[in-house]
Amino acid sequence: MNIGEGIANTPIIYSLYQRCLNFETKKEAEKALTALLNEVNEGTYIEPSKQTYREYMDAWLKSKEHDLSVQTLKAYMSYLKTHIIPNLGRLPLATITPLHIQGFISSLRSKGLSETTTKRIFNVVNASLNSAVKLELIKKNPASLIEKPKVAAKETTVWTVKEISLFLEYSKSSPYYTAFLLAVTTGMRQGEVLGLQWRDVDFENECLYIRQTLTHDGKGFKEGAKSKAGNRSIGLDAFTVSALKQQRKTIVANKLKYGSAYGEYDLVACTNKGKPINPRNLLRTFDNIIKKASLPKIRFHDLRHTHASLMLQQGENIKLISERLGHSSVKITLDTYSHVLPNMQKEASNRLAQQLFNS
Template sequence: MPTTKALLIPDCFTYMIKQHNFQTAGTYESYINHRIIPALGHTVLSSLTPILLQNYVNELHDEGLAGSTITKIYNIMKSSLDYAVNMELLPSNPIKTIQLPSVKKKKDNVWEVAEMKTFLNTAKQDRFYLAFHLTIMTGMWRGEILGLRWRDVDLEKGVLYVRQTLSKDGKQFLTGAKTNSGIRGITLPEETLSALQSQKVSIAKEKLKCGPVYLDNDLVVCTTKGTPVNPNNLKRTFLRLVKEAGVAAIRFHDLRHSHVTMLLAKGVHAKVISERLGHSNIKTTLDIYSHVLPSMQEEAANQIDAFAKSN
């Protein structure tokens, strides 16, 4: 890397994104190209000041960007400028002293158990039924489900293993999971095992029907020709089925949140939920779902009260 301090901000990002996997690097490049470079791309590194960066972040907030998006942009810039400091291109990181705008955390939209059942009943005959079923029953990410292979499913033991994901654009399989802790085993309920067995039979019939033109990727959820399902197609099907089922409109990702809320309501320990979701530690799970816990506390108090009155 050049040692001149006249480098522009984009030069710094080039080296930073190379350190990440395909999917993460693609996300970073999108934020860099569409958010950071248009505003700061012509700024020389040595000209960066805390006030300049503070004003930039404040403008993102005033523009109405979500708090999570602003935080991602901040983290990208911080990591890049940390790298510049390590390479002695800057004496210190000017972004470390700025304050991120205070943003209220939005409450996740989730389905009650009855809504999950209604939706699954409506989706029963749809080709992508198993994808929706797995999300609700396991809390897996969309990319994990679309990258799931039969070799990673043990029907006898009732466990599936997350070892491959499909990229967000649906064009590439990525070895591993979204994070290192995301590589995990998930124990499955009997209903899910039954759904998987039915899916296996259906795919075997499709292979036979297509013959040599079938592209066998060993996928659990795939097209009629064995190719990966485009994530956007799955999303469109989900939105259509939500309307047909007459349930509350939520995002596909909210199925994951609904899974967690259901487990918490059933009294499942947060450590177990953390492992199923592939979180690095239980703190991550508690931080994300802290808004659910007050209602759990109230229910616990009601149960204790009922116990006390029964004696």
């Protein structure tokens, strides 16, 4: 009996059978058709989308407008226009294979793009295809079946306690002192520091809440943190609480001084007129203070790494540190600060030996 016998009057099944005729051997065709028949019988069959990848990406990006920061959205649009659409845009969404994705990655590398940029572009494609699976436009994500671009972890440079103290001493006269102090004592990200509002500082319980961030270009705010885990509370030490109270007095004085010209953003770290601090000005001042104090050159973000590393070195609970940093899992914290762990293990071994043999 012919494999197509008895199914010609079933349009979907017959079309699947027709598609199977493209296989090189009858055995391959029969195997594929059996799998497709099972999908139909089990109700898991997904009719292939007729959209091109370009059409799908236009709709997908529009759906992400409210979820992404302005900066991220700009980056996505640039990747789309320059790299993704010219390569994959013309292909029907349902026909994209792992081979297409692998070829796309190879083409990015042949352009001389860094592995970091290549990975970022791949992540956009991968995320869009994951959404297509959830929307039942395709059955599987072809990008999930290839070896993903890998970026070697960069070694982070952190300061010692002595270097931090010297930096804070030199930055006391800076209008950005509060921002620098918060970065050091809380491990907050730059956008979180510059977006912090007074309503989110709890003096009574000596903690603050991350509920808003300033965008990278300094032109707007984004509700919430970088991720769901980023919406968190962070305990404050007595020194930082005292510094924040002093900053609040300075702001009250500036409000009286500038009157209606004072910006009502309720920001903790802000300009004299209450407006958001321009991230470029913050980083320029940060670099200048480092030079004046003759300190090892680090990035502003490395203040966050310094905070975490020092807390690990003093034996704080890894879960607590992970929560302070707003990591979605302890694994991220461990992977990021694995360079600190060997010394901690040695110190832990010495402490145990001290108890065992010198008691």
